[in-house]
Amino acid sequence: MSKIVVCTMISIDGFTEGPGGNVMAMPMDLAFAEHNADRVRAAGHLLFGATSYRGMVQYWPQQVNNPNANAYDRYIASRYAGGLPITVVSDSLTRDDITVWAEQTTIVRRVDAHTAIQHLRNNTDEADVLIFGSRTLWTDLLAHGLIDELFIMVGAKVVAGDHHAFAGLSEIDLHLRDVRSWTDSSSVVLHYAVGNAT
Secondary structure: OOOEEEEEEEEOOOEOOOHHHOHHHOOOOHHHHHHHHHHHHOEEEEEEEHHHHHHHHHHHHHHOOOOOOOHHHHHHHHHHHOOOOEEEEOOOOOHHHOOOOHHHEEEEOHHHHHHHHHHHHHHOOOOEEEEEOOHHHHHHHHHOOOOOEEEEEEEOOOOOOOOEOOOOOOOOOEEEEEEEEOOOOOOEEEEEEEOOOO
């Protein structure tokens, strides 16, 4: 059985992106890259919503042989290029939209998402099923007891975005498992187990 794990950055004022959906407003430093590489290292499957998936497709294929990319980003890009399985929850994405990673990508419609993700949890090996970005997806899964752990990197910046990360959720207990910081970064990672996981 696998864990469904969220890896996200949240600004100090509670947003996952700046105004207009600008993710580049977030304070993404080398610690951010290192943390993401660690989470990918523990993953056996990736899970995205359509918007985040499209962003990943635009960015990561170019990083495999990018001499200017840091070692963490090159590692993440190599895991994508190496065929790491990907599930995308989307009603708009079609097979014709997938120009890279086609053989490793499965599209699941929203109506089938909870069943498909529970199946992933129950029938994948011990490696994590990892969600990057995809706030709409992971908050829905969190509300329905389908998230096991949260890795929340709190970025030291007020970004004044449009949508708070946890907007619309009911009360959910979280249990702190670990805190990680870096001497050369103002960000901190809070690792939580989720109390309502089913």
